[in-house]
Amino acid sequence: MSDTTIKVPVMADVTAEGKTPEVLFWTGCAGSFDQRAQRVTIAFVKILNALNVDYAVLGPEEACTGDPARRAGNEFVFQMLAQQNIMTLNTYNVKKIVTTCPHCFNIIKNEYPELGGNYEVVHHTQFLSELIKAGKLTVQGGEFKGKTITFHDSCYLGRANEVYEAPRDVLEALDADLIEMKSCKTRGLCCGAGGAQMFKEDEPGHKRINQERTDEVMETGANYVAVGCPFCNTMITDGVKEKDRQDYIKVLDIAEMVAKANGL
Amino acid sequence: MAIAQIIIFISAVIIATFFVLDRITTITYNIKLGKDETIHSDLSFRLKSMLLIAFGQKKMFKRPIAALLHLAVYGAFLITQIELIEIFIDGFIGKHRSIWALLHGWxxxxxxxxxxxxxxxxxxxxxxxxxxxxxxRRNALKLPRFHKPEMKGWPSLDANLILLFEIALVTFIMMMNGGDQALQRMGAHHYHQTDMFVVSYPISMFLEQFSMNTVLFVERVGWWGHILLVLFFLVYVTYSKHLHIALAFPNTFFTRPEPKGQLANMPAVQKEVASMFDESMAEEPVDMNEELPSFGAKDVTELSWKSLLEAYTCTECGRCTSSCPANITGKKLSPRKIMMDTRDRMEELGKYKRMNGADEHDGKSLISDEYVSKEELRACTTCNACVEECPININPLKIIVELRRSMIMEEADSPQEWNTMFTNLENNQAPWQFAQSERLKWTEELNN
Known part of the structure; x- marks a missing residue:
């Protein structure tokens, strides 16, 4: 399958051809620009492509959702970005959005409606879990078979929106041992990136938050940490590197795991 | 003698009622200092939240040991109210066990x-x-959440005093019922023969060796000690963090139904930005006399009444703080302190306004070195752990975000790195300095 060239459909082109894609893949700023998160984007696109999902991306017409601005307290910058995005989305008559970023997921799902943006929004782990349940996506264990995986709940998927089972359902399909950290699900510990912390240094303290979380990861003795958020991915990857454990614990997004297991 | 006791009893009730009503007036006034907020929920959601979370203590059981201990005190508190009915009737009419007198015939x-x-x-x-x-747990095991900086002084004493009151109350009940049963057997006038009360029965056997006057003294000290302490406690609780015994009910009744991830919109900013996009809105004449709205909250008057109610409801248990990633890693932020500061500032400003007039302001604010510092505000990851943890649905994050909005938009006081991020967002529509045209660059990697 990897021999074929994949072409990513862009909304403007697809619309010009008179087609309306079923689902918009909201790539997000991290997914578009961050080198690590780009690999997740690519993995997810490979899955969409392999399953012949009718999707498109906005590409240059996508702007940041405004999450870091609003959470830092800058409502003006948030409103500018959000209203611009809603105009774009409404112009294309978008109905359903899938995104690999829980921050984008939360804000489009919960905060855009009041500004006139009403869409069905799903996180990619929900999207994948639905495909598995519907029998459209089968996942072989591949390199994960018999290995141990721990899942890091991102705050904006978990507590913020109470999505705890979908990512775990996908991981279950990998034939690996799923082990939970000391703090998980409703009590999951933040990676330290939310609330625009990603974009500044920690305030003075005795430890970085990602180090605290990485300690919990290591306590499980898992071979893999599965994540569903580009920022958690960065934070935990950094934490593991600081402890020089990157050869023993791999930090992977659930989309990457599914793609790898299926040889995509 | 009986008349004297009735007079003392009625006076004590009147005095306690006066102080309690005065405090209720003050607390209501202070909560009304806050801004309007509509809670978008229907009656069934509200009743369900109140019954499950306040009455049913559903969220307490995330920490089973504390939950069971708390349930023991809460259960006793609820059931003891029944005995108080008889004690009140007895106090008013100067009789003894008047409900027993009414019920024992059948x-x-x-x-x-x-x-x-x-x-x-x-x-x-x-x-x-x-x-x-x-x-x-508090004083010997020294659980960390009871010994954070904000707990020094009055908050720790407050917590211990309430526990000591509880011990005194139970002691008085036992003196009262033990003395009563001893006096029944000693044939004291006025003390009806009742059935056995198992816990205080051994106490009554012990008391029987003393003179009737001594036992009468013990019983009266128990009865009066109990009721006077209850009345004192009613007043005390209105000044204490223990107010959750009452306010947990309205607070959970008015639970916000939105997902935790959803922040409140700012319609004023929405409108202003919309007018930049839509020229027809910009052409509307601007009313120069219109007072500019302030953004976010610098002081308690700019927080919603619900946040202020939450501040009075907080019982300083510290579950929020012990689950806060910033606090766990040694940052200054403590969600419990946010609630305590909000309450203390509200008390201070409320007092000032009642003395100097409702339109007056003492010039201080909630964001300040005395109350919530900017370092605390900057440390929050908005992870909602504090919101999730609170057993009675208090939302410290809501206050933090409102204070941040004021810090960033009113004072333009933001860390340099955030300013860079804001600039990138305005110029490149991304938090980093990448050109918008490069949003599809990752597709080049796709087929490699």
Missing amino acids: QPTRWLYTITINMIELASIGALFATFAFLW
Whole structure:
């Protein structure tokens, strides 16, 4: 399958051809620009492509959702970005959005409606879990078979929106041992990136938050940490590197795991 | 003598009622200092939240040991209210065990009375055990969440005093019922023969060796000590963090139904930005006399009434703080302190306004070195752990975000790195300095 060239459909082109894609893949700023998160984007696109999902991306017409601005307290910058995005989305008559970023997921799902943006929004782990349940996506264990995986709940998927089972359902399909950290699900510990912390240094303290979380990861003795958020991915990857454990614990997004297991 | 006791009793009730009503007026005034907020929920959601979370203590059971101990005290508190009815009637009419006198003639009601008093005694012993365990946890085990900087001084004393009151209350109940049963057997006038009350029965056997006057003294000290402490406690609680015993109910009733991830919109900013996109809106003449809205909250008057109610409801248990990633890693932020500062600032400003007029302001604010510092505000990851943890649905994050909005938009006081991020967002529509045209660059990697 990897021999074929994949072409990513862009909304403007697809619309010009008179087609309306079923689902918009909201790539997000991290997914578009961050080198690590780009690999997740690519993995997810490979899955969409392999399953012949009718999707498109906005590409240059996508702007940041405004999450870091609003959470830092800058409502003006948030409103500018959000209203611009809603105009774009409404112009294309978008109905359903899938995104690999829980921050984008939360804000489009919960905060855009009041500004006139009403869409069905799903996180990619929900999207994948639905495909598995519907029998459209089968996942072989591949390199994960018999290995141990721990899942890091991102705050904006978990507590913020109470999505705890979908990512775990996908991981279950990998034939690996799923082990939970000391703090998980409703009590999951933040990676330290939310609330625009990603974009500044920690305030003075005795430890970085990602180090605290990485300690919990290591306590499980898992071979893999599965994540569903580009920022958690960065934070935990950094934490593991600081402890020089990157050869023993791999930090992977659930989309990457599914793609790898299926040889995509 | 009986008349004297009735006069003392009625006076004590009137004095306590006066102080409680005065405090209710003050607390209501202070909560009304806040801004309007509509809670978008229907009656069934509200009742369900209140019954499950306040009455049913659903969220307490995330920490089972504390939950069971708390349940013992809470259960005893609820059931003891029944005995208080009789004590009040006795106090007003100068009789003894007037409800027993009414019920003992018929077997089923006689049993009802006896079982109720025995259940109260058993629950009281459970509460006593739990109270000692609480004191132990607080002062000997020194659980970290009870020893954060914001707990120094009055908050710690407040917590311990309440536990000591609880011990005193149970002691008085036992003196009262033990003395009563001894006096019944000693044939004291006025003391009806009742059935056995199991917990205080051994106490009555012990008391029988003393003179009737001594036992009468013990029983009266128990009865009066109990009721006077209850009245004192009613007043005390309105000044204390212990107010959650009442406010947990309205606070959970008005639970915000939105997902935790959803922040409140700012319609004023929405409108202003919309007018930049839509010229027809910009052409509307601007009313120069219109007072500019302030953004976010610098002081308690700019927070919503719900946040202020939450501040009075907080009982400083510290579950929020012990789950806060910033606090765990040694940052200054403590969600509990946010609630305590909000309450203390509200008390301070409310007092000032009642003395100097409702339109006056003392020039201080909630964001300040005295209350919430900017370092605390900057440390929050908006992870909602504090919101999730609170057993009575208090939302410290809501206050933090409102204060941040003021810090960033009113004072333009943001870390340099955030300013860079804001600039990138305005110029490149991304938090980093990448060109918008490069949003599809990753597709080049796709087929490599």
